[in-house]
Amino acid sequence: MKDGPRTLVILPCYNEQHSIGGVLDEVAAAGFECDTLVVDDGSQDKTYEVARAKSFCVRLSSNLGIGGAVQTGFKYGVRRDYNVCIQIDGDGQHPPDQIQILLEKYTATGANIVIGSRYLLNDTFRSTRLRRAGSVVIAAVMKVLFGGLRVTDPTSGMRLMDQKAMRLFALNYPADFPEPISLAWAACRGLRIKEVPVQMRARTHGRSSILGIGSVAYMIRVLGYMILARLTMRPFRQEDSLW
Amino acid sequence: MVDGHGPNVETLWVIGLFALAYMAGVFRKVSRHRLDLYDFMMLSTVALVPVAFAYFPGLAAWMAKITGVEFPFVVMFGLLFVAVFIFNHNLIGRVHKLERENRTLIQETSLLRMDIDNRRKKNDAGEGE
Numbered sequence: 001m002k003d004g005p006r007t008l009v010i011l012p013c014y015n016e017q018h019s020i021g022g023v024l025d026e027v028a029a030a031g032f033e034c035d036t037l038v039v040d041d042g043s044q045d046k047t048y049e050v051a052r053a054k055s056f057c058v059r060l061s062s063n064l065g066i067g068g069a070v071q072t073g074f075k076y077g078v079r080r081d082y083n084v085c086i087q088i089d090g091d092g093q094h095p096p097d098q099i100q101i102l103l104e105k106y107t108a109t110g111a112n113i114v115i116g117s118r119y120l121l122n123d124t125f126r127s128t129r130l131r132r133a134g135s136v137v138i139a140a141v142m143k144v145l146f147g148g149l150r151v152t153d154p155t156s157g158m159r160l161m162d163q164k165a166m167r168l169f170a171l172n173y174p175a176d177f178p179e180p181i182s183l184a185w186a187a188c189r190g191l192r193i194k195e196v197p198v199q200m201r202a203r204t205h206g207r208s209s210i211l212g213i214g215s216v217a218y219m220i221r222v223l224g225y226m227i228l229a230r231l232t233m234r235p236f237r238q239e240d241s242l243w
Numbered sequence: 244m245v246d247g248h249g250p251n252v253e254t255l256w257v258i259g260l261f262a263l264a265y266m267a268g269v270f271r272k273v274s275r276h277r278l279d280l281y282d283f284m285m286l287s288t289v290a291l292v293p294v295a296f297a298y299f300p301g302l303a304a305w306m307a308k309i310t311g312v313e314f315p316f317v318v319m320f321g322l323l324f325v326a327v328f329i330f331n332h333n334l335i336g337r338v339h340k341l342e343r344e345n346r347t348l349i350q351e352t353s354l355l356r357m358d359i360d361n362r363r364k365k366n367d368a369g370e371g372e
Contacts, residue, residue, distance in 0.1 A: 058357040062349050072350045175346065 004103065005083030007034035010073030011055075012066055013090035017045040020090045024054040027096040032103065037076055038090065041069040047090075064175070066157075071173035078163070078170045086160045094158040098198040102160040105196040112165045112191035113183070115151060116158035116198035131155070134219055138180050141223055145230045146187035151195060154180040158198060165191055177222050184226040188233035250297050258297045262290035288326040292319055 009027055013020050020038060027036055038051035042063035051057040058072060070087055077085040086102060088094035098116060105114045119135065138154045157179055161169065168189060174181040186193060250258075269286050272278045278286075296303040296319045303315035312318050 056357070056361070058353050060349055060353045061356075064346055064349060068346050068350065072354065075350060076354060175342075 004033065004107070006081070007032070007103070008073070008077045008080070008082040008085040009034050009036045009096075009099065010070060010077070010085050010087045011036060011038045011051075011090040012041060012069035012073065012087070013038055013043060013047050013051065014041040014063065014069075015043045015045045015047060016090040017043070017047045017050050019092040020047055021050045021054065023088075023090055023092050023096065024051065027099075028054075030096045030099060032100055034086075034099075035082075037073050039069040039072050041065070051090075067173055067175040067178035070178060071169060074161070074166045074170040074173065078166050082163075082166070084160055084162050085166055087157060089157050093201055095199055095201060098158065098200075099160075101196050101198055102158070105194055106160050106162065109194050110192075111194035112162050113186055113193045114160040115153060115156050115183075115193065115195045116160075116200075117151075117153035117156055117195045118198070118200050119152040120195060120197035130215060134215065137219065138222055138226075141226060142180075142184065142187070145226055146184065149187050149193060151183060151193065153195065154183055158200070174225065177218055177225075180222050181225045181229070184229040185233060188229045250300070255297055258293050262294045265290045282330075285326060285330040289323060292322050292326070 011020065011023065024036060024038070027034070036055040038047075038055050038057040040048045040051060040057060040059040042060050048057060048059045058076065060069060060072065064072075073085065073087070084103070084106060086099050088096065088099070094116065102114045102116055105111070119132070135153060135155055139151050142149050142151055142154060159179075165186060168186065168191070169182060172185075174185070183193060266283075266287050269278065269283050273280060273283045296315060300315070303318065306318045307313070307315040310318055310321075312321075
């Protein structure tokens with residue numbers, strides 16, 4: 001991949017001391033040229049110390065949530081002029097060897113965003129039934145609102161973004177439930193979104209923040225933000241970017 | 244000031260004293276820079292609107308008449324609600340603005356700290372050689 005795009009892998013983490021070291025080792029072993037940036041979202045454990053020994057690591061002085069952590073990575077990527085960045089979770093759910101699949105799709109299509117989807121094929125870990133149903137609803141609403149945009153896994157946290165997408169999101173990125181809302185923003189701004197099937201694993205440590213009644217609130221907010229985006233946003237222009 | 248249908252003298256005293264004590268308390272916080280003058284103005288409506296309605300019952304009756312409301316105190320609570328709503332609306336906007344600014348500040352200082360740490364690390368490695 002020496003002639004490939006300059007790639008940054010962003011790994012947002014919160015209390016992932018048990019998994020982040022292994023994930024970074026897997027990225028290094030995956031065999032493609034990239035830099036890694038771990039964004040420690042104010043962990044109370046040894047995440048920062050473990051990550052810093054193996055990667056660039058930025059430690060947020062306070063917990064900002066997944067949106068704030070990932071946006072920090074985008075800012076870093078834009079300022080250091082990376083061509084693409086790839087976001088994967090620090091908890092090991094996203095096998096780093098799948099990054100190559102995202103890169104190949106990007107090279108083949110030139111899409112601004114490539115999503116790694118759990119649901120395009122039936123041979124991988126697919127989350128709970130409730131979550132899958134939620135994804136189906138969000139995807140259906142997205143299709144209606146954004147001119148037939150076909151996405152099967154709008155909540156996937158494994159995504160590739162090119163410079164245009166990075167610039168857009170470095171400037172403004174949703175703080176809560178960022179994956180589906182940021183896709184809606186990207187669709188409104190005229191960015192091209194593609195999907196590719198990837199393998200994912202079940203989480204080995206920690207627990208999801210979207211549980212029980214929280215999942216209903218999640219759906220309502222996500223759908224509301226998507227409708228709001230459809231009503232208020234205009235296409236992205238280069239001069240919108242600060243960088 | 245008080246006709247046959249207005250509040251009695253005791254009520255006027257209670258409302259007046261409450262207004263003075265409340266506004267003095269809020270003003271004390273303003274003088275200690277814990278609130279600003281805008282907060283003082285908005286919070287004072289809680290005291291001033293009942294004072295206006297108690298001391299000028301004719302005004303209250305007139306407002307009830309033009310708004311088509313039977314009881315003046317309904318108009319009073321309506322006005323208080325509007326004042327509290329406007330104050331709340333502005334506060335929510337201010338909180339969100341501060342939240343965004345705070346988020347940006349945390350991100351930028353953290354990135355800056357990483358840069359400084361990396362340079363220091365590089366310098367230390369250079370000195371070691």
